[in-house]
Amino acid sequence: MRIAVAGLGLIGGSLLRALDAAGHEVVGFDADPATRDAARAAGFPVAESLAEAASGSELTALGVPMPVLPQLITELAGYDGLVTDVTSVKGPVRDLVRAHGVGRFVGGHPMAGKETSGFAASEKDLFDGCAWVLCLEPGETDLGDWLTLARLFTGMGARVVPATADEHDAAVSKISHVPHLFASVLAAQISDDPLAGALGAGSFRDGTRVAATRPELTAAMCGGNRRSVQRELHRLIGLLEEMSGALDADDPGTALVPHLRLGAQARQAWPATPGEPATIPAAVPALLELGRSGGWVTSVGDGEVVALRPESGR
Amino acid sequence: MRIAVAGLGLIGGSLLRALDAAGHEVVGFDADPATRDAARAAGFPVAESLAEAASGSELTALGVPMPVLPQLITELAGYDGLVTDVTSVKGPVRDLVRAHGVGRFVGGHPMAGKETSGFAASEKDLFDGCAWVLCLEPGETDLGDWLTLARLFTGMGARVVPATADEHDAAVSKISHVPHLFASVLAAQISDDPLAGALGAGSFRDGTRVAATRPELTAAMCGGNRRSVQRELHRLIGLLEEMSGALDADDPGTALVPHLRLGAQARQAWPATPGEPATIPAAVPALLELGRSGGWVTSVGDGEVVALRPESGR
Numbered sequence: 001m002r003i004a005v006a007g008l009g010l011i012g013g014s015l016l017r018a019l020d021a022a023g024h025e026v027v028g029f030d031a032d033p034a035t036r037d038a039a040r041a042a043g044f045p046v047a048e049s050l051a052e053a054a055s056g057s058e059l060t061a062l063g064v065p066m067p068v069l070p071q072l073i074t075e076l077a078g079y080d081g082l083v084t085d086v087t088s089v090k091g092p093v094r095d096l097v098r099a100h101g102v103g104r105f106v107g108g109h110p111m112a113g114k115e116t117s118g119f120a121a122s123e124k125d126l127f128d129g130c131a132w133v134l135c136l137e138p139g140e141t142d143l144g145d146w147l148t149l150a151r152l153f154t155g156m157g158a159r160v161v162p163a164t165a166d167e168h169d170a171a172v173s174k175i176s177h178v179p180h181l182f183a184s185v186l187a188a189q190i191s192d193d194p195l196a197g198a199l200g201a202g203s204f205r206d207g208t209r210v211a212a213t214r215p216e217l218t219a220a221m222c223g224g225n226r227r228s229v230q231r232e233l234h235r236l237i238g239l240l241e242e243m244s245g246a247l248d249a250d251d252p253g254t255a256l257v258p259h260l261r262l263g264a265q266a267r268q269a270w271p272a273t274p275g276e277p278a279t280i281p282a283a284v285p286a287l288l289e290l291g292r293s294g295g296w297v298t299s300v301g302d303g304e305v306v307a308l309r310p311e312s313g314r
Numbered sequence: 315m316r317i318a319v320a321g322l323g324l325i326g327g328s329l330l331r332a333l334d335a336a337g338h339e340v341v342g343f344d345a346d347p348a349t350r351d352a353a354r355a356a357g358f359p360v361a362e363s364l365a366e367a368a369s370g371s372e373l374t375a376l377g378v379p380m381p382v383l384p385q386l387i388t389e390l391a392g393y394d395g396l397v398t399d400v401t402s403v404k405g406p407v408r409d410l411v412r413a414h415g416v417g418r419f420v421g422g423h424p425m426a427g428k429e430t431s432g433f434a435a436s437e438k439d440l441f442d443g444c445a446w447v448l449c450l451e452p453g454e455t456d457l458g459d460w461l462t463l464a465r466l467f468t469g470m471g472a473r474v475v476p477a478t479a480d481e482h483d484a485a486v487s488k489i490s491h492v493p494h495l496f497a498s499v500l501a502a503q504i505s506d507d508p509l510a511g512a513l514g515a516g517s518f519r520d521g522t523r524v525a526a527t528r529p530e531l532t533a534a535m536c537g538g539n540r541r542s543v544q545r546e547l548h549r550l551i552g553l554l555e556e557m558s559g560a561l562d563a564d565d566p567g568t569a570l571v572p573h574l575r576l577g578a579q580a581r582q583a584w585p586a587t588p589g590e591p592a593t594i595p596a597a598v599p600a601l602l603e604l605g606r607s608g609g610w611v612t613s614v615g616d617g618e619v620v621a622l623r624p625e626s627g628r
Contacts (some may be wrong), residue, residue: 111515131513161512171510174503179521182496184577185553189488189546191580194608194624196485198475199445200584201425206520207493211581215574216567223567230558232503237551239499244544253530253537260529263498266505267525270514294508310508 002027003152004057006050006072008035011086011110012063013122016044018156021124029053030119031068038119050075057081059148066224069093073100082145084108088172089224090135090165106145107135107165109172110158125157131296132158135165138284147282151300159296159308162287173228178236180210180218181229187211272310279304317466318343318367318374320386322353325400325424326377327436330358332470335438343367344433345382352433364389371395373462380538383407387414396459398422402486403538404449404479420459421449421479423486424472439471445610446472449479452598461596465614473610473622476601487542492550494524494532495543501525586624593618 001024005016008030016039020026028039028046036046047053050072054060062072062085069087073096076083082104087093090107097105112130114121132153136146150160163171187208190197210218222229242259249255272294280286282305290296295309315338319330322344330353334340342353342360350360361367364386368374376386376399383401387410390397396418401407404421411419426444428435446467450460464474477485501522504511524532536543556573563569586608594600596619604611609623 111513113516131515133513159512161509163509167509168513171507171513174500174507174510175514175518178503179500179517181554181557182500183517183521183581184574185550185557186488186493186496187577187581187584188553189492189550189580190584191576193485193488194586195475195477195481195606196488197580197584197586197624198473198605198608198610199425199447199482199485200489201445202427203493203497203524204489206523207497208577208581208584209520210517211574211577213578215571215578218574219570220567223561223565223570226561226566230561233554233558236499236503237554239502240495240547240551243495243499244547247537247540247544251537252540253534256533256537257529260498260525260532262505263501263522263525264527264529266503266511267497267501267522270501270504270511270522272508272511291512292509294512296512310511 001025001058002056004029004047004050004053004060005063006030006053006060007063007065007068008039008046008119008122009063010113010117010119010121010126012061013039013119014112014124014126015061015063015086015110017042017122017124018127019152020044022152022156024152027053027057035119042119054079054081059084059152061086066092066220070096070100073097073102076102079103082106082148084134084149086110087224088176088221090133090168092224094135094137094165104142104145106141106149108149108153109133109168110153127153128157130158131161133161133163133168135168136162136284136287136291137164138288141284143282143284146287147300147305150297150305154297154299159298161296162291164288167288167291169225169228170232173225173232177222177225177229178232180213181222181233182236183208183211184218274308275311277306277308280307315339315372316341316370318361318364318371319377320344320364320367320374321377321379321382322349322433322436323377324427324431324433324435324440326375327353327433328426328438328440329375329377329400329424331356331436331438332441333466334358336466336470338466341367341371349433356433368393368395373398373466375400380406380534384410384414387411387416390416393417396420396462398448398463400424401538402490402535404447404482406538408449408451408479418456418459420455420463422463422467423447423482424467425490441467442471444472445475447475447477447482449482450476450598450601450605451478452602455598457596457598460601461614461619464611464619468611468613473612475610476605478602481602481605483539483542484546487539487546491536491539491543492546494527495536495547496550497522497525498532588622589625591620591622594621 006029110132246255299306424446560569613620
């Protein structure tokens, strides 16, 4: 099928390349003329407007950041193809789409990225093996549209994870947004302590890596998911305060141990080892249960999908 | 000179190998007979007791964890050589040595490690380029002894950082102990949320890596440095609460930005680029100032040392 990709930065550009490599007919668009030229120079057909790219495309993928999304959604009023996006927060996108009445929309979020950005950094293998959340809202998402995208993205090598927008947002606050805030305050510690900076080794290097992200990006990501981020932040602050309390014990080195066990077990067991592939019905409840159990779709068949889930999963 | 290394785990074993490779006469000892056999099989002379190893050695390096240190310090009563250690907390060691009246002691802490442990994991290059804190207490540490160790460890490729025990403990709470606690609560988040675990990517992987450390090791490390850890933990909890407050703003994505700048700048500037080598007096105030400015000793001369410090350092 013909697919339009609007927004050709790291994610959109990589999606254009990956879909092309998977044998699909693609057309790109970017608001920046220089980016359009770069994509053309790389051999891709590029339209001069979103309307031109979408026209005649069965699917339009929006590879733009959250702040730009409302405008593109508005421009797509009347478009009868399928629309998806790649932004890192899904509840606000769901609300946006509801408000604007986009005909056929399935929100997505590939858990891929790297330190660099822009079309020049894009690569066709960026999504190989990466988890790609596809939002599935009971009574709202069209299952056929969902399966179309699941087939497309598993065909590019992604692990497609079914989840509601709310489930997605709660999960990413834990594994991405709050980790960014933690990394930031840890990194700031050395700003007035050069001795500490000189002693920083592995635990500091890894624990602070994402603190170097542009503050505007981290703030937009956390700001778009603020209620989940706040809830998780307060829960973790409570756990850290319990740890601090344990350090007041007569034997702090013993008292602290139980507070560290859950994290050690969880991290040692991560990433989960998948069990054997299993076929499950291509139905909303079965798919959402798969996502909640830590599993994902590896391919889409006729009325069923092939799924993997953690070996010791529940 | 002849050097005894007592305790032949990852750090002690690596120290034995590194000193041997640097051309020193070494003798090892470990309380565990199997470890003694392993070190002998690797070609090293190994004594059957601490006393036998120390006897005739000008320096005895204690490569044992904190809980075992008091016993070895007691056994070394009457030893007239120089003694050093490698434990990760220095205030309690200083107090221990004061209480037992060890003749000549300079505490040390190489900022090196890896996931594996034991003599089998030891390697001669473990300390190459690593920061090695050597404690320098004004009016207490013998400068000649300090310089002897600084010459020895810089000769093995380490960056020797002068600091008081208190300065060391405050710094490592920031760059190691608190990061371990943060990693632990971040990792524990996925223990009852398989979906979050399936979505975890780079920021989760790096931000939680050290959570997999054995809880007893992390607890002993933090417990031995509890006042510094608690102080820093409370300071960072305060910053996280400010971030949560910023997320309540009308435009949370803008309000959060200033809270992320310090961390982003600090992490982007880390590790510091050293300036040109400079010669400074081998004197306590000059050495401590070097450490406080984020610098380190690269070689020891006659009455002076060669030092590097961050290019933009203060």
